[in-house]
Every structure is written in C-alpha cells, then in structure tokens.
Amino acid sequence: xxxxxxxxxCGPWRIRYCCPAALGNIPTCRGSRFESPLSSARSRTQYxxxxxxxxxxxxxxxxxWAILCFLVVGVYLATRRFGLWILETTTSWLLSxxxxxxxxxxxxxxxPKWQFPNGAILQRFIDGRASSESWRKYGAVYxxxxxxxxxxxxxTPEDLKHxxxxxxxxxKPHNMNLGWFLGEVxxxxxGLLGGQDWRRLRRIFDPAFTHSAAVAxxxxxxxxxxxxxxxxxxxxxxxxxxxxxxxxxxxxSPPSSPxxxxxxxxxxxxxxxxxxxAIYGPMTDAEERxxxxxxxxxxxxxxxxxxxxxxxxxxxxRVFDRAAVRRMREYEREWRQYNSRMVQARRARGDGKAxxxxxxxxxxxxxxxxxxxxxxxxxxxxxNLDVITHVLTWFITLVADHEHVKRELRDEIAENQxxxxxxxxxxxxxxxxxxxxxxxxxxxAIFTPGEFxxxxxxxxxxxxxxGTQILVxxxxxxxxxxxxxxxxxxxxxxxxxxxxxxxxxxxxxxxGIGSRKCMGQYVAGHIVKALxxxxxxxxxxxxxxxxxxxxxxxxxxxxxxxxxxxxxxxxTKRESLLS
Ligand code: HEM
Numbered sequence: 001x002x003x004x005x006x007x008x009x010c011g012p013w014r015i016r017y018c019c020p021a022a023l024g025n026i027p028t029c030r031g032s033r034f035e036s037p038l039s040s041a042r043s044r045t046q047y048x049x050x051x052x053x054x055x056x057x058x059x060x061x062x063x064x065w066a067i068l069c070f071l072v073v074g075v076y077l078a079t080r081r082f083g084l085w086i087l088e089t090t091t092s093w094l095l096s097x098x099x100x101x102x103x104x105x106x107x108x109x110x111x112p113k114w115q116f117p118n119g120a121i122l123q124r125f126i127d128g129r130a131s132s133e134s135w136r137k138y139g140a141v142y143x144x145x146x147x148x149x150x151x152x153x154x155x156t157p158e159d160l161k162h163x164x165x166x167x168x169x170x171x172k173p174h175n176m177n178l179g180w181f182l183g184e185v186x187x188x189x190x191g192l193l194g195g196q197d198w199r200r201l202r203r204i205f206d207p208a209f210t211h212s213a214a215v216a217x218x219x220x221x222x223x224x225x226x227x228x229x230x231x232x233x234x235x236x237x238x239x240x241x242x243x244x245x246x247x248x249x250x251x252x253s254p255p256s257s258p259x260x261x262x263x264x265x266x267x268x269x270x271x272x273x274x275x276x277x278a279i280y281g282p283m284t285d286a287e288e289r290x291x292x293x294x295x296x297x298x299x300x301x302x303x304x305x306x307x308x309x310x311x312x313x314x315x316x317x318r319v320f321d322r323a324a325v326r327r328m329r330e331y332e333r334e335w336r337q338y339n340s341r342m343v344q345a346r347r348a349r350g351d352g353k354a355x356x357x358x359x360x361x362x363x364x365x366x367x368x369x370x371x372x373x374x375x376x377x378x379x380x381x382x383x384n385l386d387v388i389t390h391v392l393t394w395f396i397t398l399v400a401d402h403e404h405v406k407r408e409l410r411d412e413i414a415e416n417q418x419x420x421x422x423x424x425x426x427x428x429x430x431x432x433x434x435x436x437x438x439x440x441x442x443x444x445a446i447f448t449p450g451e452f453x454x455x456x457x458x459x460x461x462x463x464x465x466x467g468t469q470i471l472v473x474x475x476x477x478x479x480x481x482x483x484x485x486x487x488x489x490x491x492x493x494x495x496x497x498x499x500x501x502x503x504x505x506x507x508x509x510x511x512g513i514g515s516r517k518c519m520g521q522y523v524a525g526h527i528v529k530a531l532x533x534x535x536x537x538x539x540x541x542x543x544x545x546x547x548x549x550x551x552x553x554x555x556x557x558x559x560x561x562x563x564x565x566x567x568x569x570x571x572t573k574r575e576s577l578l579s
Contacts, residue, residue: 088116092114096143101143109462118306118312120146128446132447140155141154144471147308151469151471152468160472161506163457164506166455171453171467172452177469185305186375188372191376201376204367218526222424225530229539232539260570262568263546263564264564267392268385271389272295273288280356287345335377339377384520387562390565391444393567394565398441398442401542401567405491408430410537413431433494436493443475444562446473448471452470544568547567
C-alpha cells in the first residue's frame with residue numbers, strides 16, 4: 001500500500017508512479033495494477049481514467065528510461081572516445097592563449113598538442129628520436145609543453161648560435177619545469193640552479209673535475225679499466241646473457257672464449273664506480289655495494305619525475321601515491337646517511353683530500369646547504385649514471401659494428417701501447433673521434449634538458465619571452481643539419497678529421513653550451529675511452545644481436561630515460577695489443 005507519492009526524475013520528466021492521495025482514496029497497489037475498494041460508477045470512471053493514466057505513465061516511464069539509458073550510455077561512450085581529446089584540445093587552447101611563451105609581435109608558433117597528463121614529457125624523454133622526426137612538420141621553431149609550461153624547441157645551427165650569445169647568463173626554470181617530485185630529489189643541484197647560486201656551487205664542485213684534475217687521475221682510470229676488462233669473462237659467467245659460445249649448462253666458472261654479454265648489463269657499473277671514486281676517493285667493496293643499494297632505490301623513483309600529473313604537486317603526490325613519497329623520503333634519508341658515513345670514514349683514514357670531505361666542509365662552513373650538497377651529489381652520480389652508460393654502450397656497439405673503424409682503432413691502440421695514459425688524454429686521435437662521433441649520432445638526450453635567456457630571443461621571427469625554457473633538438477643539429485652532408489646518419493669518425501673545433505661549436509651538441517657546459521666532461525671522457533681501449537685491445541668484439549634489418553638501426557634499451565644501446569656482444573679473446 002502506498003502512503004506517499006513517489007517521484008523520479010525532475011522537471012518535465014517528473015513522474016508520479018502512484019497517486020491515490022490526489023483522489024482522496026487509498027487504493028491498494030500491487031505491481032502495476034490498481035484495485036479499488038470502491039464500487040460506484042463514478043469511482044469506477046475515476047479509476048478507469050486513473051488506470052489509463054497509469055498505463056500512459058507506465059509507457060512514458062518506459063520511454064523515459066530508454067532515453068535516459070541511451071543518453072547515459074552515449075555520454076559514457078563519447079567521454080571514453082572523445083573525453084581525452086576534448087580535455088587535451090581545451091588545455092592546449094587555454095595554454096597557448098594564456099601562457100604562450102612568446103610575445104605577440106612575432107611570428108605565431110605551432111607545435112604538438114598538450115597531452116594528458118604531462119604535456120610532451122614522455123614523448124620528449126622516452127621516445128625522443130621518433131618525436132624529433134614527427135615534430136619536424138611544425139617548422140624550424142616550435143613549442144612543446146612540459147606540464148603547463150611552454151618550451152620552445154630550436155633546430156638550426158643559426159638559432160643555436162643566437163641562443164648561445166648570452167649562454168654564460170642563462171638560467172634554469174624551477175625544478176626544470178618537471179614539478180614537485182623531481183624537485184625534492186634534485187631541485188637544488190647545481191645543474192638546476194641559476195645566477196649566484198649556480199656560480200657558488202659550481203666553484204665548490206668544479207676543482208675535482210677540471211681538465212688538470214682529470215688528467216692527474218688518468219692512471220687510476222686506466223688501471224681500473226684494465227682490471228675490469230680482465231674480469232669480464234668471470235662476470236659473463238654470472239650474468240643472464242654471459243653464455244659461453246660453446247653452449248652447455250651455465251656454470252659460474254669463466255667461460256671459454258668466445259662469450260656473450262648484454263652491453264647495458266656489462267657496462268653500467270664500471271663508469272659509475274669510477275665516477276664515484278672521483279668524489280669519494282678509493283672505495284672498499286662494501287662501500288661500493290652500499291652505494292649500489294641506495295642507487296637502486298633512487299632508480300626506482302625516476303618514473304615519478306616524468307609521469308607528471310599528481311607527481312607535480314606535493315599534496316596530490318601524497319594523496320595519490322603515498323608509497324612513492326615514502327620511498328622517496330627513505331632514499332633521502334639513506335643518501336644523507338651514506339654520505340655522512342663516507343665523510344667519517346675518509347676523515348678516520350686521514351684522507352682529507354677526498355672531494356667529498358671538501359664538499360662536506362663547505363657545508364659545515366655554511367657555504368652551501370645540506371640539500372644543495374646531497375642534490376648535487378645525486379646529480380653527479382645517480383642522474384649521470386644513465387648518461388655515461390648510454391655514451392659507453394653506444395661507443396662500444398658502434399665501433400664493434402663497423403669493421404674499418406674497429407681495425408683503425410686496433411692499429412692506433414697498438415701504436416700507442418707504450419704511452420696509453422697520454423693517448424687517453426689526447427683529443428686528436430681516432431679514439432677521440434670515435435667517442436665524439438658516437439655522441440653525435442646517438443646523443444643521450446634527443447632534446448636538451450633546456451635553459452632560458454633573460455632577454456627576448458628572436459628565432460626565425462618568433463619572439464621568445466625572457467624566462468621561457470628553450471630546448472635544442474640535438475638530432476636536428478647533429479644529424480639532419482646540412483653541415484654533416486648526405487650520409488649524416490652513418491657512424492663515420494673520419495669525417496671529423498678535417499673539421500676545426502670552432503666549426504663544431506654550433507653544429508654539434510655533445511656536452512652543452514657556454515659556461516654551463518658539462519662539469520664532468522673530462523672525467524667522463526677518460527673513463528669511457530679507457531674502457532674502450534682495454535676492451536678492443538684484449539678482445540675481438542662483435543655485435544651479436546640487436547641490429548635492425550636494413551639501415552643503421554639498432555635495438556634500444558628503453559628501461560630508463562636515456563635510450564641506451566640494446567645490443568648483445570660477442571667477445572673473443574685475442575692477443576693483447578697492450579703491453
Ligand atoms: C659522456 C658522458 C656525459 C655527457 C655526454 C654529458 C653531457 C652533459 C650536457 C649536455 C650537459 C648540459 C645539460 C644542460 O643543457 O643543462 C651536462 C651538464 C652537466 N654534467 Fe654532464 N655529461 C656526461 C657525464 C657527466 C658526468 C660523469 C658528470 C659527473 C661527474 C657530469 C656532470 C654534469 C654537471 C654537474 C652538469 C651541470 C653543469 C652546469 O649546469 O653547470 N656529467 N652534461
């Protein structure tokens with residue numbers, strides 16, 4: 001029995017399901033049938049009208065529900081199909097209208113649409129090579145988005161030259177335009193600071209990485225490379241790919257030659273621990289193990305830097321992914337403790353000259369904060385782990401895969417066997433040309449991290465606002481640039497023989513521009529070249545797997561933000577070229 005009127009819907013769609021009170025009677029209502037306790041004709045008439053009205057209402061309610069369902073399903077499907085498109089199109093329009101990054105008097109600017117949830121960050125870092133190619137359609141200067149921030153991409157040597165004119169005064173945007181999560185790990189490192197703060201930190205950290213400091217350590221680097229290469233057969237026995245060519249069950253004894261290695265697996269730790277020893281001085285096995293343990297925690301945080309969305313904001317990160325924030329805080333704590341322990345150990349063994357001790361003293365004197373120190377140490381080690389591994393894996397893969405280049409390198413190594421240390425420091429050698437050429441064709445970042453000028457920049461008529469981040473499309477400069485000729489994509493170190501360094505300034509991007517050039521370039525160069533010399537001096541190295549059918553393509557390891565060589569190599573011991 002109904003005692004009250006029931007209604008669904010609203011406005012014209014409001015339907016009375018059963019309305020006895022309107023007639024002053026109380027019918028019993030069973031299902032959709034009305035049964036009246038009254039028997040008069042009037043009552044019957046009233047009830048028959050009501051019954052008709054009930055049937056009409058029922059029909060109406062059925063059509064209403066059908067239409068409503070249709071609408072709901074339609075909106076749902078349209079949202080699924082076009083919601084993202086609507087969101088991205090609206091956001092792109094809003095951003096390019098209210099935050100264009102360029103001044104109205106100049107040429108208009110186009111570029112790829114803003115993409116959910118972080119602009120073009122993933123395409124830029126994870127799929128840089130394909131993006132650089134597909135974004136060519138936007139012209140010589142175009143705009144991409146980093147979250148809500150406009151970033152202007154330049155692609156020609158003329159614009160790079162113009163951008164470099166005030167390079168010494170370039171600034172860096174807050175947290176590289178990547179948001180809160182990255183800022184908590186790296187926001188105060190020297191590479192992300194500008195102005196006086198950058199100058200202050202660079203003065204503190206520079207001395208251990210100058211050209212002369214790097215040359216003074218070259219014997220350490222050479223000795224470590226020799227030892228590492230000698231250990232490779234043993235290491236191969238313990239890795240997933242380190243199988244002896246002879247086949248058979250895997251055992252842990254060094255494989256008989258030849259044996260196979262994955263380039264990324266085999267050549268990650270060598271440059272890492274050598275860079276670490278440039279900061280901490282000689283390290284024990286336990287210290288290396290501890291460092292690698294903290295590093296693994298840090299590696300696990302890296303995706304949160306690029307995904308964007310909630311990770312751009314403190315509160316949203318905490319709400320959306322509390323576990324990631326907890327892991328980040330845990331890493332912070334362990335990184336601080338690790339460095340503090342290392343300083344104590346150096347002081348205890350009387351090694352006051354280790355750079356880490358000097359850095360710590362600067363912190364104790366108040367010349368930099370603990371956050372600046374720890375973030376910069378992270379930059380030197382953790383952030384650059386991917387960079388230097390990238391360079392090394394491509395250097396080895398490309399040389400191994402070009403017979404004439406490899407032959408020339410072996411001959412040169414043999415000629416220089418009596419003076420390897422001087423050989424490693426030289427820059428007018430085939431070895432150095434191979435190093436530069438591999439960075440030319442396989443840059444670690446297709447788009448530079450970026451920086452901004454404090455003055456208006458006019459690129460092909462586009463007037464970029466001061467303070468807007470500007471990126472260089474490295475592939476456009478290093479490869480598509482007419483300066484490099486028709487076969488610019490191929491790995492041909494001899495092409496560098498007759499090019500003056502001044503000509504390379506705006507036609508090659510390898511270690512950055514102006515006074516913000518890479519601080520670790522000499523140390524990194526020696527490490528990478530030393531390993532290559534000993535590797536090719538002791539082994540015949542061939543690319544076993546990872547070459548794409550046709551052309552110069554190779555498999556790429558995309559497990560991190562730099563696209564490292566994904567090749568596996570076959571190593572065969574040969575008569576040593578080194579004394
Ligand atoms: C062969 C390997 C390396 C290459 C190709 C390389 C390349 C670069 C590039 C292109 C920049 C400029 C980035 C920008 O535009 O903001 C840079 C900056 C920097 N690099 Fe490297 N890098 C390498 C290894 C290293 C290593 C091993 C270290 C650590 C010791 C290091 C420390 C730095 C620092 C501190 C900066 C920031 C400089 C500043 O802003 O003043 N790099 N590097």
